[in-house]
Amino acid sequence: MRNRMCGPWWENRLNDAGFRLTNPRELVMSILRNTDKHLSAEDVYVKALAVNPSIGLTTVYRSLDLFTQIGVVQRFDFGDGKARYELNRNPLSKGHHHHLVCMRCKSIIDYNDFMQEEVELMKKTEKALSKKHHFKIMHHTIHFYGLCNECQHAEQKMIDY
Amino acid sequence: MRNRMCGPWWENRLNDAGFRLTNPRELVMSILRNTDKHLSAEDVYVKALAVNPSIGLTTVYRSLDLFTQIGVVQRFDFGDGKARYELNRNPLSKGHHHHLVCMRCKSIIDYNDFMQEEVELMKKTEKALSKKHHFKIMHHTIHFYGLCNECQHAEQKMIDY
DNA sequence: TTGATAATGAAAATCATTTTCAATATAATA
DNA sequence: TATTATATTGAAAATGATTTTCATTATCAA
Ligand SMILES: [Mn+2]
Ligand SMILES: [Mn+2]
Ligand SMILES: [Zn+2]
Ligand SMILES: [Zn+2]
Numbered sequence: 001m002r003n004r005m006c007g008p009w010w011e012n013r014l015n016d017a018g019f020r021l022t023n024p025r026e027l028v029m030s031i032l033r034n035t036d037k038h039l040s041a042e043d044v045y046v047k048a049l050a051v052n053p054s055i056g057l058t059t060v061y062r063s064l065d066l067f068t069q070i071g072v073v074q075r076f077d078f079g080d081g082k083a084r085y086e087l088n089r090n091p092l093s094k095g096h097h098h099h100l101v102c103m104r105c106k107s108i109i110d111y112n113d114f115m116q117e118e119v120e121l122m123k124k125t126e127k128a129l130s131k132k133h134h135f136k137i138m139h140h141t142i143h144f145y146g147l148c149n150e151c152q153h154a155e156q157k158m159i160d161y
Numbered sequence: 162m163r164n165r166m167c168g169p170w171w172e173n174r175l176n177d178a179g180f181r182l183t184n185p186r187e188l189v190m191s192i193l194r195n196t197d198k199h200l201s202a203e204d205v206y207v208k209a210l211a212v213n214p215s216i217g218l219t220t221v222y223r224s225l226d227l228f229t230q231i232g233v234v235q236r237f238d239f240g241d242g243k244a245r246y247e248l249n250r251n252p253l254s255k256g257h258h259h260h261l262v263c264m265r266c267k268s269i270i271d272y273n274d275f276m277q278e279e280v281e282l283m284k285k286t287e288k289a290l291s292k293k294h295h296f297k298i299m300h301h302t303i304h305f306y307g308l309c310n311e312c313q314h315a316e317q318k319m320i321d322y
Numbered sequence: 323t324t325g326a327t328a329a330t331g332a333a334a335a336t337c338a339t340t341t342t343c344a345a346t347a348t349a350a351t352a
Numbered sequence: 353t354a355t356t357a358t359a360t361t362g363a364a365a366a367t368g369a370t371t372t373t374c375a376t377t378a379t380c381a382a
Contacts, residue, residue, distance in 0.1 A: 020380085202338080218362085
């Protein structure tokens, strides 16, 4: 009775990759689906505890890694020492967006301007790169790095070495 | 006699940000300039030792961080547990490129196809985003994630949990 | 059911990166 | 140039996010 080809796409992805749909995994995924933040493993763990007080941090880590490996979740390093995770949305979907990253305070801004043109270029690039490098592309990221409004006007010297 | 406004751009960047040009920093930079790999701090350290046997790993970390902060170096997290660094080249320059990242074996491919069109879109996007979010953009990254040639044909189940 | 395998959670271990701190180098200026 | 203030360095110790181990539990196939 497995592989009924129903449920959300990430469940199918799990099945196809040969993994089971478990309570902890479902919980972790639901947390990612219900936020627009960029959560760390610890962040997810804290939220998970509220629903399932017996879940382990280890399992959260494992779930996030697994989701990242099968491509349903994106893992980011914004430079603040801990990985952050975000649901990976289809480039054609509403939720797809890119990032502005402040090099100083590490704050993140999601944006989705020019998505139409961006998707055009990406599709084209994807197609060419897939062929040229025999690479099966699953998703992409675009990050702009710079200084946020506050940090532009903050003290010049930002670091002590 | 400072700020003679000569030397490579990253030296000026250092000065402008209020930092000194030191031997260790010069060495770290020269290592980054003379490779096309994506080196970890440890990688840089090993190469640096060959030139200056008294340099410390700590200093390498500090130099890489500093360069990253002032925008002359890019720091990446390709998912293999250690940060990797690469010289940050001007989008209009020859060396500017983007990345294909294998989600399974973490191998990286640099590519620079469609750079013309890409740069067009980026400039346009940059301009709009700068205004809209009062963000001073210094550089950007584009990453495509997927499976490299080998990994597409490798075993299905890639992880044990 | 039963047996085989996958997934979980607690505790311990790892290890890349950061912090501390005393020593050294550099720049400003008297 | 000599003096003083400040920036940078390297070794050692600490940190802390992530991973590993391992015994237990849940789930699947037959
Ligand atoms: Mn986002
Ligand atoms: Mn590269
Ligand atoms: Zn900022
Ligand atoms: Zn691969």
